[in-house]
Amino acid sequence: MRIVFLGAAKTVTGSMFLLETDSGNVLVDCGFFQGRRQKSKELNRDLPSKVFDADLMVLTHAHIDHSGSTPTLVKRGFKGPIYTTPATADLCQHMFRDSARIQQHDAEYLNRKNSDDPDWEKLEPLYTEKDAISALKQMVTYHYWRSFEPLPGVRIVFHDAGHVLGSACVLIEAEGKKVLFSGDIGRRNMPILRDPEVPANVDYVVMESTYGDREHGAIESTRAELARIINETAARGGKVIIPSFALERTQEVVLGLNHLRKDGKIEDIPIYVDSPLATNLTHVFKNHPECYDDGAISFLQEHGDPFGFDTLTYTSSVQESIALNTAKGPMVIISASGMCEAGRIVHHLRNNIESPDNSIVIVGFQAQHTLGRRLVERRDRVKIFGVPRDLRARVEVLNGFSAHAGRASLIKFAKLAGPDHKKVFLVHGEEKSQVSLAEALQKRNMNVVIPSRCQIETLD
Numbered sequence: 001m002r003i004v005f006l007g008a009a010k011t012v013t014g015s016m017f018l019l020e021t022d023s024g025n026v027l028v029d030c031g032f033f034q035g036r037r038q039k040s041k042e043l044n045r046d047l048p049s050k051v052f053d054a055d056l057m058v059l060t061h062a063h064i065d066h067s068g069s070t071p072t073l074v075k076r077g078f079k080g081p082i083y084t085t086p087a088t089a090d091l092c093q094h095m096f097r098d099s100a101r102i103q104q105h106d107a108e109y110l111n112r113k114n115s116d117d118p119d120w121e122k123l124e125p126l127y128t129e130k131d132a133i134s135a136l137k138q139m140v141t142y143h144y145w146r147s148f149e150p151l152p153g154v155r156i157v158f159h160d161a162g163h164v165l166g167s168a169c170v171l172i173e174a175e176g177k178k179v180l181f182s183g184d185i186g187r188r189n190m191p192i193l194r195d196p197e198v199p200a201n202v203d204y205v206v207m208e209s210t211y212g213d214r215e216h217g218a219i220e221s222t223r224a225e226l227a228r229i230i231n232e233t234a235a236r237g238g239k240v241i242i243p244s245f246a247l248e249r250t251q252e253v254v255l256g257l258n259h260l261r262k263d264g265k266i267e268d269i270p271i272y273v274d275s276p277l278a279t280n281l282t283h284v285f286k287n288h289p290e291c292y293d294d295g296a297i298s299f300l301q302e303h304g305d306p307f308g309f310d311t312l313t314y315t316s317s318v319q320e321s322i323a324l325n326t327a328k329g330p331m332v333i334i335s336a337s338g339m340c341e342a343g344r345i346v347h348h349l350r351n352n353i354e355s356p357d358n359s360i361v362i363v364g365f366q367a368q369h370t371l372g373r374r375l376v377e378r379r380d381r382v383k384i385f386g387v388p389r390d391l392r393a394r395v396e397v398l399n400g401f402s403a404h405a406g407r408a409s410l411i412k413f414a415k416l417a418g419p420d421h422k423k424v425f426l427v428h429g430e431e432k433s434q435v436s437l438a439e440a441l442q443k444r445n446m447n448v449v450i451p452s453r454c455q456i457e458t459l460d
């Protein structure tokens with residue numbers, strides 16, 4: 001048995017691993033690379049030829065850096081089943097189609113803009129909404145803990161990863177060995193989802209390491225910080241702009257604001273979720289209470305909808321979104337994309353970044369070379385739509401909302417998956433974080449490998 005590390009190797013995005021067994025090959029995730037535009041574009045366009053050796057695919061969760069290239073794979077001839085959880089399949093309905101629409105829109109825009117240039121090579125989207133729907137047709141769903149045998153002698157089971165709705169750690173048993181693909185690992189004691197669970201007695205662990213060198217703030221103090229920022233900004237008459245991932249983070253922030261309002265910790269100011277994708281995904285959350293933890297189920301029973309309240313508006317039309325540009329504060333605007341690279345958030349940043357009355361609240365991980373990272377670094381000037389803008393709004397970074405396990409939990413995860421595993425492969429992390437985590441695991445006598453892209457490892 002062998003693993004080929006096709007993506008998320010020494011980097012945070014582009015999850016893609018091929019497990020080759022005697023009875024067939026399993027592709028685990030097929031995600032987008034994100035980061036430097038040109039490089040990511042090439043990597044997403046030129047899928048490694050090895051992915052087409054897959055007989056079936058398993059998808060750990062709906063985040064685009066794990067799922068985004070699946071429609072490309074199907075468009076280029078992959079006919080096998082794509083196994084995942086029911087909630088992930090429902091989220092992918094929206095994630096895939098949204099991704100296709102963005103690509104189609106960007107290609108049309110750039111083709112139009114460069115229509116006078118005789119050397120302009122016409123851009124094509126990687127996939128269209130129709131291709132995205134074709135990929136959805138190949139999905140086969142299994143709930144957590146229901147094992148299935150898609151190839152003779154290859155048994156697969158999803159365990160709850162507690163990271164985003166429907167997220168799974170995938171345990172694959174073949175040739176007398178157990179291989180665990182962690183996907184992204186969630187945090188304990190977070191709202192909405194159950195805590196991550198770790199299968200024991202695993203032989204090989206392929207584990208994420210996004211926060212391998214850091215811990216996060218506690219969710220309670222993070223909510224208190226958010227309340228402080230909202231109240232201070234409201235007192236200045238400003239707007240609070242929250243770039244947020246449409247999946248999970250938006251719902252966590254909304255639930256947090258719902259709690260703060262109920263407890264009288266924030267003023268009653270208008271709150272907008274201005275992202276069609278986030279709105280659609282929130283509907284999926286409402287349809288999958290089987291993924292909730294006890295706290296979210298109690299909230300549902302006592303107060304009704306955790307993701308809706310009087311002062312909250314989910315905007316739908318473009319006109320409603322544009323109207324927010326001229327609307328006077330105070331108000332809170334939650335919008336996507338989470339790393340500020342595309343979508344309505346870029347417009348809100350452009351319109352609000354130059355006023356010191358406003359606050360920009362960063363609630364998620366910001367990869368290198370993204371506008372979000374430049375905001376975290378509090379650069380004096382940042383380019384938005386190619387135009388330099390002064391960064392005068394206050395930038396506040398809240399780490400407590402992270403959906404990723406921190407360093408101590410990652411160490412614990414690796415330990416619990418043992419005790420006698422042969423190797424831990426660290427993936428899905430920047431180098432500094434991976435090296436730091438590797439050292440910590442080696443100190444605990446674990447055999448750790450940080451694979452490079454396209455590295456092949458034999459599991460004997």
Ligand SMILES: [Zn+2]
Nearest residue numbers: 061063163184
């Ligand atoms: Zn994720």
